[in-house]
Amino acid sequence: MQTETSKPWNWMLFPFSSVKAGPDCLFAASIGHGIYQIDAESNWKKLDHGMEEHANVNRLQLQHELLHACTNSGLYEWNGDAWENDGLTIPCYQYRKIGGSSYAATEYGLWSKASSRWEQIACNDKRVYDFINLPQYLILAHESGVSLYDRFMDDWAHFELETSVTSLAVFKGHLIGTSDKGELLIGDKKGRFDRVRFGKPFIFSVLAKGNDIYVCTDRGLFQLAYICNQVTLLSVKLGCPVTDIDMQNGNLYMATLFQGIQTVSV
Known part of the structure; x- marks a missing residue:
């Protein structure tokens, strides 16, 4: 070391x-x-x-x-x-442990481990980049769109968007995602998604921190806001591409492409 x-x-x-x-x-x-x-x-x-x-x-x-x-x-x-190695030797894009179970988004679908063995549980033929596990729904972001499993109905709905969806969050009751083309995807609660660009920024990902949703872009870090019935971006830190964030004790930490790890007090 x-x-x-x-x-x-x-x-x-x-x-x-x-x-x-x-x-x-x-x-x-x-x-x-x-x-x-x-x-x-x-x-x-x-x-x-x-x-x-x-x-x-x-x-x-x-x-x-x-x-x-x-x-x-x-x-x-x-x-x-x-x-x-935690038992998965295939490309992995996201991991979360929820209760006593582990979940991983991989090159070959979503996998789950409840004890000591990993098993494929969804979208086996797709590259899954992110997921949200809600009490009623399991939502997957993958190489061709979004898939949603309704636990109450025991039924899948697949939304083919002709683009890879790379991250997911929920904002004001709307499903929010990002595409590999740098767009923000906003669900209308009826199974359709609007593709939105905010000028020149290329959006890398959306991340939920507490009650807030942050947007990482090649122009800096933004926060999602809902103003006059429209989703908009409020700047948090401009001037450098931000790829990821985390928060701790009133500080927001940003991973950047060219300026190391940056800190902003919130």
Whole structure:
């Protein structure tokens, strides 16, 4: 492992793809340069044991105080000393643990693990990028649109949008998504989606933090707002491409492509 103690905490200007705030440190994933832990004294430590040197990390997730990395070679869990594969060795894009079950969005559908074994449970023939697990609905974002499973009706609805949907959130009762073309997708609650562009920004993802929805773009970070019956963007941080965010103790941490890990007080 390598520790950097002589430079400021945001010295490493690798392109970062994900950031997660732990109780007393940050975790940040760079594109092609590994995963790092940043402690309260602004020291960097590379978490490289057990992980391929140039692994592409799509997302970090901190669930039940356990750090997971969704990578192009599978799902990994950090045990405090090294990365261990969590049983999935296929490309993974999202991970969440809900109750006693784990869920992973992968190159080959959505997988679930209730005990010690992973099983495919939905959209086996599609690349799934994100999902939302609600009491009544399971909603998947995948390579050709959105799929929704109604638990009460035991029925699937598939919305083919002719674009890959890469992230999902719920805003004011509307399903919100992002496409691989940089658009914001807004559901009308009737099975249709409006495609919206806000000028030049290319939208990477939408993320729910508390009651707020944040939008990561190549022009900066925005917050979704509903003004005069229209969805709009309010700027939070402009001037650098933001790929991911997390919040902790009144601070908002941003993973950026060119300016390291940035912080904004909220």
